Amino acid sequence: xxxxxxxxxxxxxxxxxxxxxxxxxxxxxxxxxxxxxxxxxxxxxxxxxxxxxxxxxxxxxxxxxxxxxxxxxxxxxxxxxxxxxxxxxxxxxxxxxxxxxxxxxxxxxxxxxxxxxxxxxxxxxxxxxxxxxxxxxxxxxxxxxxxxxxxxxxxxxxxxxxx
Amino acid sequence: xxxxxxxxxxxxxxxxxxxxxxxxxxxxxxxxxxxxxxxxxxxxxxxxxxxxxxxxxxxxxxxxxxxxxxxxxxxxxxxxxxxxxxxxxxxxxxxxxxxxxxxxxxxxxx
Numbered sequence: 212x213x214x215x216x217x218x219x220x221x222x223x224x225x226x227x228x229x230x231x232x233x234x235x236x237x238x239x240x241x242x243x244x245x246x247x248x249x250x251x252x253x254x255x256x257x258x259x260x261x262x263x264x265x266x267x268x269x270x271x272x273x274x275x276x277x278x279x280x281x282x283x284x285x286x287x288x289x290x291x292x293x294x295x296x297x298x299x300x301x302x303x304x305x306x307x308x309x310x311x312x313x314x315x316x317x318x319x320x321x322x323x324x325x326x327x328x329x330x331x332x333x334x335x336x337x338x339x340x341x342x343x344x345x346x347x348x349x350x351x352x353x354x355x356x357x358x359x360x361x362x363x364x365x366x367x368x369x370x371x372x373x374x
Numbered sequence: 375x376x377x378x379x380x381x382x383x384x385x386x387x388x389x390x391x392x393x394x395x396x397x398x399x400x401x402x403x404x405x406x407x408x409x410x411x412x413x414x415x416x417x418x419x420x421x422x423x424x425x426x427x428x429x430x431x432x433x434x435x436x437x438x439x440x441x442x443x444x445x446x447x448x449x450x451x452x453x454x455x456x457x458x459x460x461x462x463x464x465x466x467x468x469x470x471x472x473x474x475x476x477x478x479x480x481x482x483x484x
Contacts, residue, residue: 217422236422250425251442253408289446311442317408321444324453330436331394331456337439338446340407 219248246294256312256319263310263320269350272296272359278349280365288371294349296333296345297341298358300326306333308352381477383465388484389457395430398452401467401475405447419424426468427451431481432461457481 252259260269282300283289298306305328311321324335333351341347344366351359380402386395407447425428427439455463460483466476 249442251444288459293452316444318442320442322442323440325438325440326471327434327436328441328458329431329434329458330454332397332454334454335437336398336441336450336451336452337441338448338450340444 215337217261250323251318251320252335253317254319256314259312259319264350267356267358269360272349272351272361276349276351276359276361278347278361278363280347280363282364283366283368284341286366286371287343287369289338289369290341290365290367290371291336291338292347292349293334293336294351296351298333298351298353300328300331300333302328303354305354306351307354309333309335309344310348310350311335311337311339312348312350313345314348315337315341316342341365341367342370343367378404379467379473379475381465381467381475383463383479385463385479385481389481391483392456392458394454394456395481396452397463397479398450398467399427400448400450401477402448403467403469403475405443405445405449407443420470422469422471422473424437424449424467424469426466427443427467428466429453429455430464431455432459435476436462455481457483 275297280292294309296306306326309324312319313321321338321339326333346362348360348362348366382400384398389395390477401426405423409417410418423443428435429437436455439451461481463479463481466474468474
């Protein structure tokens with residue numbers, strides 16, 4: 212009985228050690244997950260837009276894209292933003308993605324939101340960080356590939372991006 | 375913080391069939407920012423932040439957010455869905471540390 216228990220516990224310990232070793236090995240070989248950094252990299256906003264859209268032109272989206280963000284953000288760590296795009300949201304004509312881009316952030320691409328027609332409305336809201344005063348853009352990518360952009364300058368009293 | 379991963383979802387109290395409803399969701403998460411040492415160099419470590427938010431309704435991914443560290447701590451997201459049938463709405467938040475936090479809300483008609 213006592214012998215049996217000892218054996219089980221040794222097995223458990225060995226299994227635990229093996230698992231820990233595997234985790235450590237993965238951790239050292241991939242210090243930073245490539246997938247996690249795919250969207251948000253430290254780059255200039257031009258580089259970010261080029262990476263996302265290639266050279267596709269950004270058309271003026273005023274009237275179609277509605278960007279709601281405070282003009283003055285007292286606390287850059289939490290800035291509420293909502294984006295709404297007027298679209299019939301049918302399989303033939305809908306909004307595929309909404310991008311939120313903060314020009315002055317070190318990681319300018321804030322978020323990408325993907326929609327399917329069943330969403331009924333291209334609407335998203337989020338709390339974002341802003342490092343300093345600068346433009347915030349909302350870019351809507353429609354199902355035919357058209358990119359519609361709208362920009363708004365936000366004054367930031369206390370930056371919230373740190374690094 | 376022991377509260378990490380606490381998810382709250384709010385749907386309108388009365389929903390009519392076929393209506394487009396706005397849903398708000400919140401998760402408690404630190405969303406670690408990039409840290410720098412005294413020389414201003416980025417400290418290379420695995421930062422824990424949410425990269426993916428998926429909204430599933432009636433077995434379909436309706437809305438998906440890909441997020442970066444430019445999203446606030448304890449992130450809040452809102453989105454719209456067309457409530458065609460009663461069913462469960464599920465929001466899953468996934469972070470870089472492999473954590474998956476999910477919350478559900480029932481869509482039912484008054």
